[in-house]
Amino acid sequence: MRRRRIVTRLGSGYGPGMKKLVLAAVVALSFPAFAQTSNQAERLRDSALNDEIAWDIVEGLTTEVGPRPAGTEAEARARDWALARLKALGFANVHVETYDMPVWVRGEERAEIVAPFPQRLVVTALGKSGATPAGGLTAEVVGFDTLAELEAAPDAAVKGRIVFVSHGMTATQDGSQYSYYGPVRRTAPSIAARKGAAAIVIRSLGTGYHRNPHAGTQTVAAGVTPIPAGALSLPDSDQLQRILKRGKKVTMRLTLTPRNLGLRQSGNVVAEVRGSDPQAGIVLVGGHLDSWDLGTGAIDDAAGVAITAAAAKRVMAAGRPRRTIRIVWFGAEEVGGPGSDAYLAAHKGEKIVFVSESDFGADRIWQMKPGFAAANSALAGRIEAALAPLGIGRGTDPAEAGADLGDWVKAGVAAVDLQQDGTRYFDWHHTPDDTLDKIDPGQLRQNVAAWTAMLSLVANAPEEIERKTPAP
Amino acid sequence: MRRRRIVTRLGSGYGPGMKKLVLAAVVALSFPAFAQTSNQAERLRDSALNDEIAWDIVEGLTTEVGPRPAGTEAEARARDWALARLKALGFANVHVETYDMPVWVRGEERAEIVAPFPQRLVVTALGKSGATPAGGLTAEVVGFDTLAELEAAPDAAVKGRIVFVSHGMTATQDGSQYSYYGPVRRTAPSIAARKGAAAIVIRSLGTGYHRNPHAGTQTVAAGVTPIPAGALSLPDSDQLQRILKRGKKVTMRLTLTPRNLGLRQSGNVVAEVRGSDPQAGIVLVGGHLDSWDLGTGAIDDAAGVAITAAAAKRVMAAGRPRRTIRIVWFGAEEVGGPGSDAYLAAHKGEKIVFVSESDFGADRIWQMKPGFAAANSALAGRIEAALAPLGIGRGTDPAEAGADLGDWVKAGVAAVDLQQDGTRYFDWHHTPDDTLDKIDPGQLRQNVAAWTAMLSLVANAPEEIERKTPAP
Numbered sequence: 001m002r003r004r005r006i007v008t009r010l011g012s013g014y015g016p017g018m019k020k021l022v023l024a025a026v027v028a029l030s031f032p033a034f035a036q037t038s039n040q041a042e043r044l045r046d047s048a049l050n051d052e053i054a055w056d057i058v059e060g061l062t063t064e065v066g067p068r069p070a071g072t073e074a075e076a077r078a079r080d081w082a083l084a085r086l087k088a089l090g091f092a093n094v095h096v097e098t099y100d101m102p103v104w105v106r107g108e109e110r111a112e113i114v115a116p117f118p119q120r121l122v123v124t125a126l127g128k129s130g131a132t133p134a135g136g137l138t139a140e141v142v143g144f145d146t147l148a149e150l151e152a153a154p155d156a157a158v159k160g161r162i163v164f165v166s167h168g169m170t171a172t173q174d175g176s177q178y179s180y181y182g183p184v185r186r187t188a189p190s191i192a193a194r195k196g197a198a199a200i201v202i203r204s205l206g207t208g209y210h211r212n213p214h215a216g217t218q219t220v221a222a223g224v225t226p227i228p229a230g231a232l233s234l235p236d237s238d239q240l241q242r243i244l245k246r247g248k249k250v251t252m253r254l255t256l257t258p259r260n261l262g263l264r265q266s267g268n269v270v271a272e273v274r275g276s277d278p279q280a281g282i283v284l285v286g287g288h289l290d291s292w293d294l295g296t297g298a299i300d301d302a303a304g305v306a307i308t309a310a311a312a313k314r315v316m317a318a319g320r321p322r323r324t325i326r327i328v329w330f331g332a333e334e335v336g337g338p339g340s341d342a343y344l345a346a347h348k349g350e351k352i353v354f355v356s357e358s359d360f361g362a363d364r365i366w367q368m369k370p371g372f373a374a375a376n377s378a379l380a381g382r383i384e385a386a387l388a389p390l391g392i393g394r395g396t397d398p399a400e401a402g403a404d405l406g407d408w409v410k411a412g413v414a415a416v417d418l419q420q421d422g423t424r425y426f427d428w429h430h431t432p433d434d435t436l437d438k439i440d441p442g443q444l445r446q447n448v449a450a451w452t453a454m455l456s457l458v459a460n461a462p463e464e465i466e467r468k469t470p471a472p
Numbered sequence: 473m474r475r476r477r478i479v480t481r482l483g484s485g486y487g488p489g490m491k492k493l494v495l496a497a498v499v500a501l502s503f504p505a506f507a508q509t510s511n512q513a514e515r516l517r518d519s520a521l522n523d524e525i526a527w528d529i530v531e532g533l534t535t536e537v538g539p540r541p542a543g544t545e546a547e548a549r550a551r552d553w554a555l556a557r558l559k560a561l562g563f564a565n566v567h568v569e570t571y572d573m574p575v576w577v578r579g580e581e582r583a584e585i586v587a588p589f590p591q592r593l594v595v596t597a598l599g600k601s602g603a604t605p606a607g608g609l610t611a612e613v614v615g616f617d618t619l620a621e622l623e624a625a626p627d628a629a630v631k632g633r634i635v636f637v638s639h640g641m642t643a644t645q646d647g648s649q650y651s652y653y654g655p656v657r658r659t660a661p662s663i664a665a666r667k668g669a670a671a672i673v674i675r676s677l678g679t680g681y682h683r684n685p686h687a688g689t690q691t692v693a694a695g696v697t698p699i700p701a702g703a704l705s706l707p708d709s710d711q712l713q714r715i716l717k718r719g720k721k722v723t724m725r726l727t728l729t730p731r732n733l734g735l736r737q738s739g740n741v742v743a744e745v746r747g748s749d750p751q752a753g754i755v756l757v758g759g760h761l762d763s764w765d766l767g768t769g770a771i772d773d774a775a776g777v778a779i780t781a782a783a784a785k786r787v788m789a790a791g792r793p794r795r796t797i798r799i800v801w802f803g804a805e806e807v808g809g810p811g812s813d814a815y816l817a818a819h820k821g822e823k824i825v826f827v828s829e830s831d832f833g834a835d836r837i838w839q840m841k842p843g844f845a846a847a848n849s850a851l852a853g854r855i856e857a858a859l860a861p862l863g864i865g866r867g868t869d870p871a872e873a874g875a876d877l878g879d880w881v882k883a884g885v886a887a888v889d890l891q892q893d894g895t896r897y898f899d900w901h902h903t904p905d906d907t908l909d910k911i912d913p914g915q916l917r918q919n920v921a922a923w924t925a926m927l928s929l930v931a932n933a934p935e936e937i938e939r940k941t942p943a944p
Contacts, residue, residue: 063714066591119538122904210682211904235907242535432594432683435707
């Protein structure tokens with residue numbers, strides 16, 4: 001059934017990538033070892049379409065732990081949960097690697113228009129936000145449609161005021177507007193602080209029209225003391241824009257009382273599928289265990305740790321692979337990456353030959369971006385061929401991995417990105433709405449199937465997996 | 473263009489109602505006075521598809537006033553806003569009719585699972601809820617899947633506990649599940665109180681999977697002192713169900729601190745299009761001006777007051793109608809209807825010959841339910857014929873009007889229900905998400921067009937509009 005579907009898809013013509021695909025298939029068939037790994041990957045892929053492991057992890061972690069902000073007691077409970085679950089799944093070498101990190105926690109949050117049209121707006125503090133007095137601060141609002149307008153504004157236009165930056169991120173399949181508009185969240189608070197603003201509120205860096213603002217961290221520029229910085233939900237941002245357009249002086253009272261708790265312990269949870277050939281290097285995959293505090297972190301990123309662990313478990317169940325597969329459930333991704341920094345520092349001397357990361361929800365994978373040395377183009381082709389029946393095409397950009405494993409790619413390690421559909425992702429990302437009901441079990445299974453096929457091919461590749469650039 | 477579309481629709485056959493429709497058209501053409509009113513209604517209908525009046529009202533009221541809970545200072549500001557806008561639109565006899573009513577206001581609200589899986593849940597107090605101590609109350613949760621299960625439970629199973637009632641309202645075009653599942657919100661709190669519960673939380677009476685619970689009032693049974701009563705958002709309700717299914721003792725800390733403020737002033741805002749024939753009776757239409765406090769009341773019910781006022785304005789602009797059209801923007805609908813009660817008591821002696829109400833959002837009208845005496849079946853047919861080109865069919869149930877004008881229908885007054893599509897309505901109704909962005913301008917215009925045609929036909933009907941049942 002599944003195989004017939006493949007034939008149909010191939011027969012219907014696959015466009016520009018078709019020639020390469022056929023070539024890869026021919027090559028695979030010409031070399032029995034390659035063909036064997038492809039056959040196994042296809043079998044594992046198809047059975048993974050009935051996967052329950054990933055759902056059980058997402059459901060369990062989001063229900064039994066819920067929100068798990070970095071460095072808090074909840075993240076510690078999540079690590080305990082992860083250790084127990086990974087051991088129960090039969091992985092080897094299950095352990096935590098801890099590190100210390102500065103912890104910031106949310107306090108009270110409230111915004112209200114005092115004049116001319118008194119009403120509450122829904123706000124949430126951005127990570128690392130400064131605090132207002134407990135009773136709030138009241139100031140005139142000055143609005144900017146873009147970050148460039150804020151940057152161009154004279155200090156006098158901003159000083160002592162509450163800056164409001166609106167902008168128009170929209171939903172796209174590849175989620176690329178999150179990068180384009182990202183500076184509004186990441187750098188605007190420091191820009192406003194340098195100009196003497198009392199506080200800043202931004203239109204949430206998101207796409208969902210609900211009264212649920214999007215949290216997220218900021219980059220505090222050197223020498224800047226963070227001012228109170230919040231995100232308004234999209235309906236509230238629209239409302240403030242409409243109010244400002246009336247041309248009257250707009251006054252807001254903003255109350256944000258987050259606190260810095262100093263250094264606390266966080267950690268990465270590690271598990272392995274032991275490989276048969278220690279010389280072949282380690283395949284490193286994962287997602288992150290921490291989440292923002294507002295939701296239960298189902299799409300960000302219980303899904304990612306679940307998908308990668310389920311795929312590794314399925315490869316393990318088919319017999320010991322050639323290469324060790326190491327799963328890392330990173331801590332503290334949401335606050336800027338102390339978990340991935342600690343991991344890289346501790347393990348950069350190891351023979352990590354391949355990395356791949358899942359941190360973009362659980363909607364269906366639509367694109368595979370390979371990031372291999374030229375010598376490994378046949379392996380890329382085998383992965384492409386194995387994923388095509390799942391509706392996954394090959395992208396043109398090179399793999400980058402994400403926040404937790406991107407530095408390995410930059411250092412020259414081979415990688416594959418399995419790109420999820422991001423159309424709905426920024427409706428919920430970093431909001432209270434990131435909850436289990438947003439996970440579609442069928443699409444989650446497609447993710448597991450793609451990851452299982454890819455991991456099986458990479459872990460069992462008979463050829464060596466080369467670096468893209470020579471080791472430094 | 474518009475007319476050609478009508479011909480096409482008629483020519484394609486309209487199913488069971490077709491015969492009556494043709495009959496009505498034939499009757500209309502046989503009597504010049506009827507045909508004239510039909511022609512005018514059609515012209516007004518088509519130009520109303522470009523209406524801007526209704527949007528301006530919804531946008532203005534939700535932006536410049538925002539939330540306007542009954543009996544509060546915000547509702548008073550809404551009345552001032554309404555008076556100014558209705559006068560500016562050129563209506564006659566614009567005034568407020570006040571009354572006093574008991575006012576309940578929301579306080580702090582917080583729910584958290586203390587054990588076995590500590591985490592916050594999102595809750596909002598139901599109207600008339602009792603208050604917990606300021607620091608909250610902590611008790612074991614006992615779950616019931618249905619109201620019947622709660623009713624059947626022995627007092628001992630409930631006493632001192634926090635009752636949780638989940639249930640499964642789903643979205644339907646006619647919104648009928650709001651009635652079927654309504655008792656879970658309206659009567660369950662009193663049932664739980666009588667059995668000695670410490671508090672109650674229910675699954676929100678709504679359909680939107682966001683962390684925005686649905687407020688709404690309850691009916692406090694005789695002799696019952698309200699206990700703290702809240703609604704969980706749907707994702708939170710699912711979460712609590714999953715936690716309970718683990719079979720461990722579940723403890724919740726619930727903090728709800730609403731207050732009763734005693735009697736305060738509220739009011740109905742009234743405006744008229746003066747008719748030429750005082751003997752022909754008054755056509756009474758409207759919606760409600762108050763809203764729940766969490767959103768800006770765009771769909772509930774800025775839309776309703778906007779649609780009815782825009783339609784009346786358009787009829788007025790076409791020349792003085794035979795009958796006076798009276799618009800009422802009712803106060804205090806959300807809390808159980810002191811506004812409509814006051815209005816009925818003060819005006820029941822007047823010759824009100826027809827009522828119609830808009831209080832179900834602004835999505836397209838799909839059904840017209842007439843509620844006329846048999847003697848007025850030709851008028852019903854003319855309305856049906858005028859609405860069919862807008863994609864509106866005739867329903868089989870009789871008109872009922874809504875919370876504000878339903879008592880007039882029960883007393884025998886003729887009515888028409890223009891039934892809006894409710895598929896999305898309960899995603900947002902009574903939640904923070906009831907905001908302007910949920911109004912689709914194109915669908916809002918279709919509403920205005922239907923209302924304009926209907927109002928024009930009713931206000932100008934050459935025949936008398938009879939009571940459905942004789943006056944008592």
